[in-house]
Amino acid sequence: MAVPLAYNLRSARARWASSLVAVAGIAGTVGVFVAMLALARGFKATVVSTGLPQNAIVQRAGSDSEMTSALLIDAVRVIEDAPQVARRGTEPLVSPEVVVIAALPLQTTGGDANVQMRGVSPRALDVRTNVRMVRGRFFEPGLYEIVVGRHAVTAYAGLDLGARVRIGPGTWTVVGLFDAGGSAFDSEIWADADVLNVNYQRPPGVFQSVTARLSSAQEFEAFDAALRADPRLQVQAEREPAYYESQSRIVTTLITVLGGIVALVMGLGAVLGALNTMYSAVAERAREIAVLRSLGFGRGSIVLSFLVESLVISLVGGLLGCLLVLPVNGITTGTINWQTFSHLSFAFRITPDLLLLGVVFALLMGLLGGLPPAIRAARANVAVTLRAL
Numbered sequence: 001m002a003v004p005l006a007y008n009l010r011s012a013r014a015r016w017a018s019s020l021v022a023v024a025g026i027a028g029t030v031g032v033f034v035a036m037l038a039l040a041r042g043f044k045a046t047v048v049s050t051g052l053p054q055n056a057i058v059q060r061a062g063s064d065s066e067m068t069s070a071l072l073i074d075a076v077r078v079i080e081d082a083p084q085v086a087r088r089g090t091e092p093l094v095s096p097e098v099v100v101i102a103a104l105p106l107q108t109t110g111g112d113a114n115v116q117m118r119g120v121s122p123r124a125l126d127v128r129t130n131v132r133m134v135r136g137r138f139f140e141p142g143l144y145e146i147v148v149g150r151h152a153v154t155a156y157a158g159l160d161l162g163a164r165v166r167i168g169p170g171t172w173t174v175v176g177l178f179d180a181g182g183s184a185f186d187s188e189i190w191a192d193a194d195v196l197n198v199n200y201q202r203p204p205g206v207f208q209s210v211t212a213r214l215s216s217a218q219e220f221e222a223f224d225a226a227l228r229a230d231p232r233l234q235v236q237a238e239r240e241p242a243y244y245e246s247q248s249r250i251v252t253t254l255i256t257v258l259g260g261i262v263a264l265v266m267g268l269g270a271v272l273g274a275l276n277t278m279y280s281a282v283a284e285r286a287r288e289i290a291v292l293r294s295l296g297f298g299r300g301s302i303v304l305s306f307l308v309e310s311l312v313i314s315l316v317g318g319l320l321g322c323l324l325v326l327p328v329n330g331i332t333t334g335t336i337n338w339q340t341f342s343h344l345s346f347a348f349r350i351t352p353d354l355l356l357l358g359v360v361f362a363l364l365m366g367l368l369g370g371l372p373p374a375i376r377a378a379r380a381n382v383a384v385t386l387r388a389l
Contacts, residue, residue, distance in 0.1 A: 019313055022369070025270040026317025026362050031325040032266055034350065034358040036259025038328065040252045042349035043335070047248035050183040051240025052130060053217040054086075058210040058227065061234045065247065066099045066208045071235065073205035078232055079212060084223035086213045088126060093213035095120050095127045098193045100200055102167045104156040115156060117146075117167065118185075119193030119207075127213045131185055136161050136176030141192050144199070147176035149186035151345035155334060159189070170199040184244070187334075187345045211240070251335065267361070270317075271369045310370020311363055318362025322355045 051057075058079055063069035073096075079085070080092040087093060098119030103112040122141050125131060139145035146167075148159045158165045163174045172191065180186045197204055214223055217239075224237045329350040 022270070022273045022276075022313050023317040023320065025266075025273040026314050026365055027321035027324060029263060029266040029270045029365065030318045030321025030358045030362050033259070033263035033361055034322060034325045034354050035328055035348065036255060036262065037354050037357070038325070038348040038350045039333070040255040040259065041351065041354065042346045043255065043344070044245075044248045044252045045349050046182060046344065046346035047184050048241060048245045049130075049181065050185055051242070051244040052128065052213075053239065053241060054214055055127065055240040056212050056214055056220055056223055056237050057240050057243050058212065058235050058237045059208070061236045063236070066097070069208045071096070071207045071210060073207075075233055075235060076207060076210055078230060079210050079227065079235075082212070082223055082226050084214050084219040084226065086215045091123070093123060093127050095124045095211045096193060096207040097121070097124075097209050097211060098196050098202070098206075099208050100168075100196065102189070104158070104165070104167070107155060107157050110157070113156070115152060115189060116187065117189045117191065117196065119196030120190050121193060124190065127211050128180075128185070129213075130183060131178050131180045133176050134179045136174075139175055139190070139192055142195060143192070144170050144172045144195060145175045146172045146189050146191045147178050148174055148190075149188050150177060150179050151186040151332065152189055153177055154332075155187065155345050168199050169201075182347070184344055263361070267365055270365050273369070307367070307370050311366045314362045314366025314369070315359070317366075318359040321362065322358050325358075326350060 058071070059066065059069035060071060076094070076096045080094045085092045085094060100117050100119075101114045102117045104115050105111065106113050122138075125133070125138065133147070134150070136147070139147055146165075153159050159174055161174055161177055164171055165174065166172075167189075178185075178190070193207065194204065196202075197206065212223070214220060220237075220239055227233055227235055227237050328348045330347050332345055332347045334345045
């Protein structure tokens with residue numbers, strides 16, 4: 001027969017000090033574990049949400065990012081003529097783009113950080129429907145004007161609406177602020193592609209990527225096949241979500257691995273704390289265990305009893321850790337995107353599955369911390385212990 005659960009709860013309450021230490025250790029570990037996963041999840045969600053299913057990004061064949069690509073204006077014209085490209089009237093919804101990295105001072109420290117500056121066409125807002133102007137206006141083609149993402153405004157100094165800022169050799173006027181729905185574009189500065197080329201003394205008619213809005217997401221295979229079959233082109237096309245998912249992989253993996261290492265070290269400490277708590281409980285309850293055995297409770301019941309007690313403690317710690325980490329959800333932070341070498345702002349993203357994973361991690365620590373003491377308790381010599389009463 002099984003030991004009543006009420007007995008385990010009373011035992012844990014009677015040793016509240018040691019139980020509290022174990023709960024605190026597990027709560028801290030779970031909090032860090034969930035926070036690091038939320039950090040990785042937030043970074044990936046920010047980058048991946050940049051791409052739209054109906055959009056395709058075209059780069060030079062063999063390029064792994066926009067920074068290593070180059071396309072001439074002749075290739076842009078061929079891409080614009082693809083039958084799968086959506087049109088507004090007779091105008092193809094295609095945006096040839098230039099990407100440069102500029103140094104601007106951070107609001108928080110004053111030190112320079114890399115900001116991604118994107119040269120786009122006037123059709124950019126029609127191609128990227130997840131971007132909308134919220135203040136001011138879009139830049140005028142041919143002028144040294146820029147529009148700034150909502151995260152870039154708060155991350156960098158001197159980008160307020162109407163401000164004049166020196167980027168590269170030129171001085172630019174901030175004429176508008178845009179909202180990209182929490183995507184990576186929110187950390188960028190946009191300007192006219194031709195003007196940006198002139199500013200950085202690049203030859204005219206050279207771009208690094210072309211973003212095309214297709215008639216439908218299902219047209220991508222035909223679009224890709226048409227570009228590959230054209231002998232005038234040496235390009236590769238990707239769906240935008242797939243491209244940006246690949247751009248998030250390095251940093252997401254790095255955060256997850258580092259977070260896993262930190263959680264593992266802290267988890268080891270929490271397991272040792274649980275072991276200490278449960279071994280102390282075994283030592284203090286040797287007579288109780290002997291009495292339970294003499295009343296007919298088998299060794300399996302004793303093992304189960306101590307495991308239940310350890311799991312209850314770890315469950316409380318896991319739930320507490322999840323509650324403690326909830327306030328960080330939505331907090332914006334920033335890091336370098338190692339694919340583009342530019343600063344990217346993103347928010348912690350705590351989801352129900354991460355909280356569930358934190359609770360499971362807590363129960364695993366409770367299992368590892370409770371099983372050895374439970375086995376020791378079951379192996380106690382009942383006769384010797386009873387004679388000592």
